[in-house]
Amino acid sequence: MMSGVVSGAALVGWSDLLPRQGVDAQFLCDELQIDLSGCADGRVGLPKFVQFLEVAATQIKRSEFFWRAGEVYDLSLLRPIGGEVLSSRTLGGALKKFAAYFSLLQDSSEMTFSVDDQFATIGYRILDPSIWPRSSDAEFTLGIVSKLIRSVVKYEWRHAEVVFELDSPRWGHGISDYLQTNCGYGAVRNMIRIPVSWLNLPVGLKSENPGLRRTLNEQVVVQRRSTPIEELVRYLVFKSIGIADVDQTTIAKEMGMSRRTLRRKLEQKESSFQGIVDQCRMEATVLELQRRPDASIAELAVQLGYTEHSSFTRAFRRWNEMSPQQYRCVANAGAASPQLVIAAE
Secondary structure (H helix, E strand, C coil), X not given: CCCCEEXXXXXXXXXXXXXXXXXXXXXXXXXXXXXXXXXXXXXEEHHHHHHHHXXXXXXXXXXXXXXXXXXXXXXXXXXXXXXXXXXXXXXXXXXXXXXXXXXXXXXXXXXXXXXXXXXXXXXXXXXXXXXXXXXXXXXXXXXXXXXXXXXXXXXXXXXXXXXECCCCCCCCCHHHHHHCCCEEECCCCEEEEEEHXXXXXXXXXXXXXXXXXXXXXXXXXXXXXXXXXXHHHHHHHHHHCCCCCCCHHHHHHXXXXXXXXXXXXXHHCCCCHHHHHHHHHHHHHHHHHHHCCCCCHHHHHHHCCCCCHHHHHHHHHHHHCCCHHHHHHHHHCCCCCCCCXXXXX
16 A cells, blocks of 8 residues: 555646747656556556645745635546545435545545534545655545535634644645634645534435445445555554554454464564564654754654653664754755664564
């Protein structure tokens, strides 16, 4: 799952949108070796897709542009998932389906949908920590979600909340001004939070197809079963880092097996759960040192699941023969980021 691909349909329309902002879309695609003409029914590497948007963003320099691009995107192009989402009877049903089937559109990522007493939250983030910088993909994806919400609640965004994993807006507060609501930054994932009362509002933009729903559910199951066990563990570990304790029993249960069975299957691949966790934490550390250059080492240690600052520093030094502070100094000096390597056990 960490290889990362996205449905080529996500690139449809950019050849029209970007030139209006002074961006040569064809030149950009040529540089990244992306074929826009044949992408609709294919797959594109997730790193290339994100880089495509980020390079365009540096030329456009308008924070709301990619959000608005998501709002004008034709969801039915995401065949067949878009049609199934649009056939939902209620907004809550549409958001739940979009989250449930999102992995079929884009892997190495997560789309979550949760509900509490007052709010419903739909969250999005790329889990592969090697893909950075990244923010335009989040603005585009949440823009698509926003289109679903706006189809039933129009412009009542003063009752909604939007937060991003980016520490601060890059080019002003265009999204806040556009939505007429405050946007938060520095979250663990990119999210839209709406009043729970909105979930029962009707959608029904297309007729329901129970057969298609069964097919999509089967595809999600097949996708997970066909994923190599080490990659699936990595995916679940990255989902937990910074949000919940990384626990082998819990992850084994989520994979539908016992802790002992998971250990045996990993041993057959000459791997171990702790080794994968160490590797994932190392990769997440690199991301956090880049994403949050002003955060204290102690703060990063807690976020990465270490109970003590000293434990994190020792582990980091074991990985790369330097402390986190030394790594940060090297990176801030403008040198290429040092390559972190897990020390042999």
